[in-house]
Amino acid sequence: MDDFVRGTTVAFDYTMDIDGVAVNIESDSVQWILKRSKTDSDAEAVILKEASKSGSVASFTLSPSETDLSLGQYWHELKWTNGENVYIIDSGRLNVLDRVFD
Numbered sequence: 001m002d003d004f005v006r007g008t009t010v011a012f013d014y015t016m017d018i019d020g021v022a023v024n025i026e027s028d029s030v031q032w033i034l035k036r037s038k039t040d041s042d043a044e045a046v047i048l049k050e051a052s053k054s055g056s057v058a059s060f061t062l063s064p065s066e067t068d069l070s071l072g073q074y075w076h077e078l079k080w081t082n083g084e085n086v087y088i089i090d091s092g093r094l095n096v097l098d099r100v101f102d
Helices: none
Strands: 010-015 029-035 048-052 052-054 058-061 071-083 086-098
Touching: 048 058
Parallel strands: none
Antiparallel strands: 010 058, 029 048, 029 071, 052 058, 071 086
16 A cells, blocks of 8 residues: 545555465455554554455545545555454555645
């Protein structure tokens, strides 16, 4: 996940695979979370979304109201749960940027 501009629509996809082989995730849980601090609880997250799933692709769309956040640095993580298996697919920091257009 890359930096994004606040108050805009943000759409992104992840393709799930194990050892390079695409895996059907339609019955799995795939969630993306955004927190101000890594130590915040999940209940304190500024965004927590369940993916729309098709085949091996997890899709997320954040609305302008969801991305209308304070400027600055946040922590994000993508979690894929398949039965008892839990995979962290992506994790790191991103920046919420200010708009140039009014």
